[in-house]
Amino acid sequence: MIDPRVASGLRDLLPAEMIPRERILATFRHTFSSYGFLPIETPHIERMEVLTGKGAGSDEVLRQIFEVTNKGGTPGELALRFDLTVPLARFVAKHIEEVGIPFKRYAIGSVFRGERPAKGRFREFVQCDFDTIGTESALADAETAQIIHESLKAAKVPPFTITLNNRKILDGLLESLDLAGKTGAVLRSLDKLAKIGRDGVAAELQRSDVEGNSGLSNDQAARILDFAETGRGGAEVLNAAENRLGTHPKAAEGIANLRTVFDLLDAGGVSSDRLAIDLGLARGLDYYTGIVYETTVDGWEKFGSIASGGRYDNLASLFISRRLPGVGASIGLDRLMALMGEAGCLGGTTATAPVLIANFPGTDPAVGFRMAAQLRKAGIGVEIYPEPAQIGKQMGYGSKHGHKLAIIVGPNEVAAQVFNIRYLATRHEDKGLAWSVLEDSVQGALQILEQEDLRS
Amino acid sequence: MIDPRVASGLRDLLPAEMIPRERILATFRHTFSSYGFLPIETPHIERMEVLTGKGAGSDEVLRQIFEVTNKGGTPGELALRFDLTVPLARFVAKHIEEVGIPFKRYAIGSVFRGERPAKGRFREFVQCDFDTIGTESALADAETAQIIHESLKAAKVPPFTITLNNRKILDGLLESLDLAGKTGAVLRSLDKLAKIGRDGVAAELQRSDVEGNSGLSNDQAARILDFAETGRGGAEVLNAAENRLGTHPKAAEGIANLRTVFDLLDAGGVSSDRLAIDLGLARGLDYYTGIVYETTVDGWEKFGSIASGGRYDNLASLFISRRLPGVGASIGLDRLMALMGEAGCLGGTTATAPVLIANFPGTDPAVGFRMAAQLRKAGIGVEIYPEPAQIGKQMGYGSKHGHKLAIIVGPNEVAAQVFNIRYLATRHEDKGLAWSVLEDSVQGALQILEQEDLRS
Known part of the structure; x- marks a missing residue:
């Protein structure tokens, strides 16, 4: 016998996890599409x-x-992709003439990283990416934040905050401190602020062994940290930044971009309660050059960002000489699902069909088969129990799976051309309903349950 | 520069292919779910x-x-899966106590095979599988055929035929010819009947070098081929089979099973026009032990089967001792899409949002941003062109992408608080519509187009 275990760091997804997962993916696809993004x-x-x-x-x-x-x-020669961004760059380099610009695409798929296995860390996970390629418009920057907002709202994620920054502001700050050549190393340290605190980052910034960094002065480190630490809040934070860096052309560009984005998001119906600015936010990856996004669920910040991204200058420079700027974000489905599971907002039922037709011992199965076809035609999902097992066992199956109603037709009911509906939660039964009113009766019973759900 | 090509035998899917693909996958998920299958x-x-x-x-x-x-x-130590059946067997062995039986699951995903690259053959392709585990009920056999039927109908596949057989009938025939030990080799040869013809199969059956086969007599080969060749048609074929093999208990079981399945499918509303019996159909895989299915689109048989499967005695015997019979089928998405593409029944439009809001030079983008949010709230998909390019260019983008309507708001329209709707196909424009009737106007215009579509 072979051990049926999955490989280290991988996992199976059972129906109870998959049903909300599919529902959330469907809302993401719908939201991305409703903004004209193409799969x-x-x-x-x-x-x-x-x-x-x-x-x-x-x-x-x-x-x-x-x-x-x-x-x-x-x-x-070959390898599994570790994200959807590098494949997007390759795709765009290959197909840009055919797809044209602006090119708005979404992609949802598994990516693979051989990380050290740890609780909640998997070597295969799903990313949900959307990007707008071939434009530098702030409208696309605002739309990206709006889509993060609408996707998560549609997926019924608990209240969350989208944190914005523009890398040009940090670049301006570093240039004003004569640290332009050290941007990468400084930003990587700065990204650890929440994790290792001010003193930790200050020490790291001043060390001379940081990759590509010859050590900042105490004063330089303090100025950067002051800027980051006082740079958190709403749109008003931009005024302080303007006082400090408004004369630096690059920083001023970044500040103006965030102002435009805030205005557009207001027009687009995104409440400013959901938005924050963090002038210290860098989002590690070196290729971000403009706006950056990070999203945390309020009270669940320990899960990290569930939707992140930013603007880049030149997506496909590895493959073609044509310069293609763009902006996009990625929603981490597995982290989001883990968070929602812990927060208890995924719902409990597992059945994908609300009605179970019992297979009554002694009743011709064709009776149930015919009823099931009729009900599905009326848009009602129906499962038939495959074997003429004891009715108690069949009802147990229905309760375990979260079916709402069972239809029971014993030989007496066949003779009288009637059926019984059992409400699985309460065990109440409506008996002797005529076959001729099957769809209406079941529809009616489901509506009663729905109204009770709404009331409770 | 790195060449942006994909690896040999792999491919990118562009929006024009992905949009119908996603639509079809959504209908499959919906159909599987409406029968109580869990993802x-x-x-x-x-x-x-x-x-x-x-x-x-x-x-x-x-x-x-x-x-x-x-x-x-x-x-x-590790490898990519080559189908979804082996992973199902492992999954069931690992989780059966938790999920219980009957266990009805569906799974949709990529599988990988390093086949020699050839036109229309890919090393990564998507299978859409559904299986009912833990029951020997003929009801599950019938339901499997019914779901193939309903899934393909819902996906708007052109008229197709589901061909059925039961392996027990062929087993009975071989036993009656004293060939029980040679079943595997005989069935593998018989499966080639359509490809290499009667003479080819006869020669192969009589050769002594066929794997596991010591050579059939001329008479034995002729009897098998006669049985297969005369065994094609509707349910009436079963009468001839009964005359020939009715006294053989195993064959009689197979014949009775197919009769029950035909009766149930009739009760379930599957037209017998869509069903055929082929007593020579074996479906290669050794593990099928009862009913088998194969599905071809009428007139497109050269594409082979687009949905196949069957019943097996013991799914997870590699992993656990508990005997788990089951039945299921797999729809080959890539083959189906290729067929529908060639048959011209995938539709042409690519836009995922029907409305394009132009970015009029000189108009504050917040105006369009606000309109877009309003329309999406009313359930209408809207894309905004990200840059204030020439209107002609923006309309060209809309036409190319298959948007139906464009909304145009120039500075004059802003002053008058009105907008214009352009019908992209005809270039007709409705001008000077008030902002207050935005949703109704756009809804109305889309309905007009929909009615025209239906009429043509």
């Missing part, structure tokens, strides 16, 4: 050189790559 | 020994396995 799909397997090209992934991500080989293939 | 997901990566266990896959499939390794992992 694309790229293979799970990419050529290794596509994934490991300069800047495609961080060193850490590259160490986690899963290599793929088949018989007759050359080892080291 | 599950297993990882793309499985442990090698799970995939290569005895009988898990044919030798050909095993040769095509993609091995997966990460840094620090042991080579040869």
Whole structure:
């Protein structure tokens, strides 16, 4: 016998997890589509050189790559994708003439990283990405935040905050401190502020062994940290930033961009309660060059960001010379599901069909088969129990699976051409309903339950 | 620069392919759910020994396995799944106590086979599987055919035929010819009847070098081929089979099963026009033990079967001792999409949002942003062009993408608080509509177009 376990760091998703997952994915697809984003799909397997090209992934991500080989293939040539952004860059480089710009695409799919297995960390996880390619318009920046907002709202995520910054403001600050060459290292340290605190970041900034960094002065580190720490709040934070950096052209551009985005989001119906500015937010990845986004659920910040992204100058520079700016974000489905599960807002029922037709011992199964077809035609999901087991067992199955109603037709009911409806939660039964009113009776019973649900 | 090509045998899916694909997948999920099937997901990566266990896959499939390794992992330990059935068997072995029986699950996902690249053959393709585990009921057999029927109908597949057989009938025939030990080899040859013809199969059956076969007599081969060739048609074919094999208990069981399935399908509203019997149909895989299914689109038989499956005695015998019979089928999404594309029944439009709001040079983008939010709230998908480009260019974008209407608001319209609707196909414009009737006007215009579509 072979052990039926899954490989380390991987997992099966059972119906109780999959049903809300599918529902949430459907709302994401619907939301992305309602903004004119078009779906694309790229293979799970990419050529290794596509994934490991300069800047495609961080060193850490590259160490986690899963290599793929088949018989007759050359080892080291293929690998599983570790995100959906590098495949998007390759896709756009290959197909841009055909798809044209602006190109708005969404993609939902599994990505793979050989991370050290740990609780809640999986080596396969699903990203839900949407990007607008080929425009520098602030409208696309605002729309990206709006879609994060609308997607999460439609998925019934508890109250959350979208935190915004514009990398140009931080760039301006560093340039004004003569630290332009050290941006990458400084921003990577700054991103740890929440995790290791002010003193930790200050120490790291002043160390001379930080990669690409020759050590900041105590004063430089303090100025950066002051700026980041006082730079959190609503749109009013931008006024302080303007006083400090308004004469620096790049910083001023960043500040103006965030103002426009706030105005557009207000016009687009996104409440400013859901928005925050954090002038210290850098979002690690070196390729962000403008607005950046990060989203946390209020009170569940320990889960980290569930939807993040930003604007980049040049998406496909590894592959083509044509400059393609863009902006986009990625919703981390697995982290979101884990959070919603812990927060208790995923719902409990597992049945995908509300009605169970019992297979009554002695009744011709064709009777139930015919009723099921009739009800499905009326838009009602129906499961038939496959075997003429004891009715108690069948009702137990229905209760366990979250069916709402059972239809029972014994031989006496067949003779009289009637049926019984049992409400599985209360065990109440409506008896002797005529076959001729099947759809109406079941529809009516489901409506009663729905109204009771709403009332409770 | 890195070449942005995909790896050999793989491909990108562009929006024009993805939009009908997503629509069809949504109808499959809806149909499976409406029969009470529950979604599950297993990882793309499985442990090698799970995939290569005895009988898990044919030798050909095993040769095509993609091995997966990460840094620090042991080579040869992991691989990509080549179907969804082996992972189902492993899943069921691991979780059966939790999910209970009967267990009805569906799964939709990519599988990977390192086949020799050829036109229309891909190394990654999507299977849509549904199975009922833990019952031997003929009701589940009938339901499987019914779901194939309803799924394809809902996906607007052109007229198709579901061909049925029961392996017990062929087993009975072979036993009656004293060929019980040679079933596997005989059935593999018989499956080639359509491809290599009667003479080809006869020659193969009589050869002594066929794997596991010591050579049939001329008479034995002729009897098998006669049985298969005269065994095609509607339910009446079963009468001839009964005359020939009715006294053989196993064959009689198979014949009775198909009769019950036909009766149930009739009760379930599946027209007998869509059903055929082929007593020679074996469906290669050794593990089928009862009913088998194959589905071809009428006039497009060259594409092969788009939905196939059957009943098996013991799904998870590689992993647990508990006997778990089941029945299920798999719809091959990529083959189906290729067929529908060639048959011209996928539709042409690509836009996911019917309305394009132009970004009029000189108009505050917040105006369009506000209108878009209003329309989406009314359930209408809206895309905003991100840049204030020339209106002609923006309309070209709308036409190319298949948007139906454009909303245009120039500075004059802003002053008068009105907007224009342009019908992109005819270039007709409704001008000077008041902002206060935005939703109604757009809703009305879309209804006009829909009625025209229905009429043409």
